Structure formats: structure tokens, C-alpha cells
Amino acid sequence: MVKSAPDRRAVLAALGALILSGKGAVARDYIDLNWTDLVPEGQPAIPPSLQGLIQHDGPDMSGQQPPSQGVRTEWNGEIVRLPGFVVPIDYSRTGVTAFILVPFVGACVHVPPPPANQLVFVTTEKPFESTGLFEPVNVTGMFGTASTSTQLADIAYALSADHIEPF
Incomplete structure (x- = not known):
């Protein structure tokens, strides 16, 4: 017809x-997001326990994740771009296929992880050729709330990456 x-x-x-x-x-x-956009109104982006100097020669603090004070759902299902640092989780022969996007260098490894609402679990079909631990990147893709636990931290958000580029 x-x-x-x-x-x-x-x-x-x-x-x-x-x-x-x-x-x-x-x-x-896409929508440009910052880390403060992921925290509910009135909550500090970085909790007081993580502000200031960290004694790197002190006891391991990586397991001392502060509690999360909720998530924001305004960007569920939206295409967003978020800057951060790569903490690799899964590798393939050609690069990183899953990682935690963190707001500052050392998060989840050298210092306590930020609250879950300051961490994003990123997956990508096209492996990202990372140049090293804690590489600064911009990640663009479908965003949403999704509770995930890894051996490093609890994570409140997920992002299915369509594009990853150096920051």
C-alpha cells in the first residue's frame, strides 16, 4: 500500500x-554529567572521611567504603558523557571490556572507595585500549542506576559505553 x-x-x-x-x-x-550530578541534593560529593590527606603508608583502607546516601534517576536511559578515571575489571586480548569509572585517582585501590553513588560500572562491546591504571577518560553511552558489587566496591550506576576517549 x-x-x-x-x-x-x-x-x-x-x-x-x-x-x-x-x-x-x-x-x-549526549548530556554532559559531572560527579556532583550523581549525588542527591544536599549530600556531599566526597564524604568527609575521604577529604584531606590520606596516609599511604598506613593500613590498607580500600575496604572502608562509606555508605551511599541514595541515587539520582533523572538520567536513567539517557545518553550521557561522564569524565573519570579507569579502574579495570575485565580484559580481553585487545583491551578493557569492563571497568569502574571513578571520580579521582586512587579511588578503589589506594584509598577507600567513594560511596556507591560516586562509582559507575562501565561495560563496552569494543574493548578499550587502556594505556594504564587510572587513565583519565570521557565515557559516552546509555546510563542508569544499577546496583553492582565487585571485590573493590559497591557501585550504584552503570554505563554501557558507545565511545571512550582520553580526557
Whole structure:
């Protein structure tokens, strides 16, 4: 069946409205997020226990993760871009396929992990060729809340990466 001209015009009008509303990929590729955007209003981004100097020659503090004070769900299902540092979890022969994105160098390994709402579990189909531990990157992809536990920390968010680039 051949569509009539009014049907095509209606489709084009709907697509135009979608693009102008910011819901289409043409008008908005991603939402730029910062780490403070992941913390509920009124909560500190970095808890007081992690602020200040860390004694690196002291006892191992990596297991002392502060409790999370909730998550924000405004960006569930959205394409976002978030900067951070790579803490590799899974490798393939060609690169990292899963990692924890953390807001500062040393998080989860040398100092206590941040609260779960300051950690993002990133997966990627195309392995990321990391140049080393704690590489600064921008990660763009589908974002959402997803409770995950690893041996390093509890994690409150997940991101399915479409694009990973050096920061």
C-alpha cells in the first residue's frame, strides 16, 4: 500500500518536533554529567572521611567504603558523557571490556572507595585500549542506576559505553 502525502507530512512534522524538543540524536548527542550530578541534593560529593590527606603508608583502607546516601534517576536511559578515571575489571586480548569509572585517582585501590553513588560500572562491546591504571577518560553511552558489587566496591550506576576517549 502506498502512503498518501498527508501521512508523510505528518511523519516529517513529528520527526521535526522530536528533534526540536531535544529528544532526537541530531539535536542532542549526549548530556554532559559531572560527579556532583550523581549525588542527591544536599549530600556531599566526597564524604568527609575521604577529604584531606590520606596516609599511604598506613593500613590498607580500600575496604572502608562509606555508605551511599541514595541515587539520582533523572538520567536513567539517557545518553550521557561522564569524565573519570579507569579502574579495570575485565580484559580481553585487545583491551578493557569492563571497568569502574571513578571520580579521582586512587579511588578503589589506594584509598577507600567513594560511596556507591560516586562509582559507575562501565561495560563496552569494543574493548578499550587502556594505556594504564587510572587513565583519565570521557565515557559516552546509555546510563542508569544499577546496583553492582565487585571485590573493590559497591557501585550504584552503570554505563554501557558507545565511545571512550582520553580526557
